[in-house]
Amino acid sequence: MKKIAILTSGGDAPGMNAAIRAITRTAINSGLEVMGIKRGYSGLINGEIFPMDKEYVADIIQKGGTVLMTARCLEFKQEEVRKRAVKILKAYGIDALIVIGGDGSFMGAKLLSDLGVMTVGIPGTIDNDLAYTDYTIGFDTALNTAVEAINKIKDTSTSHERVSVVEVMGRNCGDIALYAGISGAAEAILLPELEFDKNALYRTILDGKSQGRMHNLVVLAEGIGGAIELAKEIEEVTGIETRATILGHIQRGGSPSGSDRVLASKLGAKAVEVLLEGKTSRVIGIRENKMVDDDIDEALAVERKFDQKLYDIAVVLSK
Known part of the structure; x- marks a missing residue:
């Protein structure tokens, strides 16, 4: 293996740039060439590929978002489109691809692996909704953003003796809401995993x-x-003045926390190591504070377990 490429796909997450930096520098220090692919799988099939060096990633660890940009690509579900992507990778002499994103991005990596491309996935999603890993890149930063907003909302809510309803991100996984609710001393936390009365x-x-x-x-x-x-x-x-605040995409932005920068750096370095070992169709994660690599299919098949104990603690502390 002589040359690898990196792309970010799906929703952006703070810390993706730290992962890009770690991959690039680890690979170059291991004697590999590194190529960047802009706008995810969409950029791949459009040939938006360019060489990356240490200088390109020299000042990005503190930046939110992704310098490679990201996009969703429905076309990639078509086999003929994926075959064209493989030909493009070969045209650039790329031997392996590292994908930073969520479950949809990982599935794209798996499908490319089936066509003979060496692939490794790194979990980058603020929702923390990938069950095979304890944490995903961006979750900690998004949580802290939500907590900071809640702190400010509580100040004005107390002044007016109001009820504040704060909506945070998390479609199928309520980790941001659960952690932010505990951190913000919420009286109630409503999650997609549980019915509420x-x-x-x-x-x-x-x-x-x-x-x-x-x-x-x-x-x-x-x-x-x-x-x-x-x-x-x-x-x-209740007759009590009540206000709603929807935090929305503010949770995806901002400089990544120290924890996300360290996590992304570990995951990025591990991804290169796995490729150098000759492995493919793998995803990198962290369990019990140890770096792991799992088969993509097996990782995506892991059933997510709701942390009922943590929710029970939240209920007790709210009383």
Whole structure:
């Protein structure tokens, strides 16, 4: 193996640049050439490929987003498109591809591997929704962004004695909501993994009012959705002024936390090591603070287990 390429795919996540930097420098120090592919799989099939060196990644570790940019590519589901992508990689003399992204991005890497391309995936998604790894790149930064916003919302909420409903990202995985809810001392945390009882929520808020609570915080994941409608219902039932805040894509941006930079650096270096070992169709992760590499199919088949214990702690602490 003489030359590898890197692409970022799907939603961006803080720390992707740190991974790009780690891959590039580890590969070059191992005697490999490195190519960058812009705009994910879309850029691959359009030939947006260029050489990368140490200088290109010299000042990116602190930057959010991805310098390689990202895009979704529905065309890549077509076999003839993937075959063309393989031919393009061969035209540039690329022996292996490292993909940074989520489960959809990993599936693209798997399909290329089936066509003879050496591939390795690195988990980059703020939702922390890949079950085979304890943490994904971007989760810690997104969490801290949400917590910072919640802290500020609580200040004004207390001043006006309001209920604040804060919607954070997380369609099928409520980790950001759960962790942010605990960190922000929320009275209620609503997650896609669990059904919730609106009447119980109303009672919690009314009980708090009777006990002299100055404000109430409800954190919900976007998988639940309807923050604005829920705020209206809370106000209607409880009589307490209620405001909704949807944090949205602010959680994807910003300079990555130290934890995300270190995690991305470890994962990036490990990805190059795995390729040098001759492995393909692998994904890199972290379990019990140890770097691991798993078969893509096996990793994607791991059933995600909801952290009921952590949620139970949140419930106890909210009382």
